[in-house]
Amino acid sequence: MSLTYSCEDLNDTEKLAEKFATVVKDEGSFVCLFGDVGAGKTAFTKLVCKYLNVREKVTSPSFVILNEYKTGTIPIYHFDLYRLENEGINTIINELEEYSEGKILTFVEWAEFSQNAIPFDRIDVKINYIDENKREFIFDYTGNKSEEILKRLNNEITGI
Ligand SMILES: Nc1ncnc2c1ncn2[C@@H]1O[C@H](COP(=O)(O)OP(=O)(O)OP(=O)(O)O)[C@@H](O)[C@H]1O
Numbered sequence: 139m140s141l142t143y144s145c146e147d148l149n150d151t152e153k154l155a156e157k158f159a160t161v162v163k164d165e166g167s168f169v170c171l172f173g174d175v176g177a178g179k180t181a182f183t184k185l186v187c188k189y190l191n192v193r194e195k196v197t198s199p200s201f202v203i204l205n206e207y208k209t210g211t212i213p214i215y216h217f218d219l220y221r222l223e224n225e226g227i228n229t230i231i232n233e234l235e236e237y238s239e240g241k242i243l244t245f246v247e248w249a250e251f252s253q254n255a256i257p258f259d260r261i262d263v264k265i266n267y268i269d270e271n272k273r274e275f276i277f278d279y280t281g282n283k284s285e286e287i288l289k290r291l292n293n294e295i296t297g298i
């Protein structure tokens with residue numbers, strides 16, 4: 139099952155992020171974000187953090203690789219692997235797996251640099267840039283936990 143959601147503008151992305159926050163807030167999730175520069179990976183993460191009541195200012199981890207937020211409903215870890223590229227990723231791949239365990243929420247931007255070395259239970263979010271305001275979000279999963287989360291997200295979206 140993959141889930142496609144069309145966002146006409148940032149407001150729609152906010153509604154989607156609110157629903158996503160609802161379905162990950164109890165158990166947490168490991169989320170890989172794919173999409174070009176400016177697609178909205180950081181924007182989506184910021185909005186999910188907002189609905190998980192994060193009080194710190196949420197910023198892009200492009201330069202620091204990892205930001206941590208501890209004030210929200212669950213601990214949130216936000217990675218950006220862009221600066222590590224393929225070589226650097228090997229040094230943190232085991233560490234990344236630890237961030238997929240337990241009741242925490244982990245976002246990973248530029249997970250493509252892991253060259254599919256992220257085999258564990260996870261949600262993949264592909265964001266396609268359509269125009270200045272419009273985006274297409276495609277959710278996919280690996281593993282049982284993420285499958286359950288996406289089923290709940292589908293129910294939230296369709297209002298069942
Ligand atoms: N519907 C939308 N959904 C998400 N972002 C949108 C939307 N419409 C406009 N935007 C804007 O697009 C920009 C997305 O930038 P963002 O930093 O989130 O991209 P990114 O995918 O994280 O890029 P990078 O690879 O550089 O980290 C933001 O300025 C955001 O306000």
Ligand SMILES: [Mg+2]
Pocket residue numbers: 179180181198218247
């Ligand atoms: Mg970003």
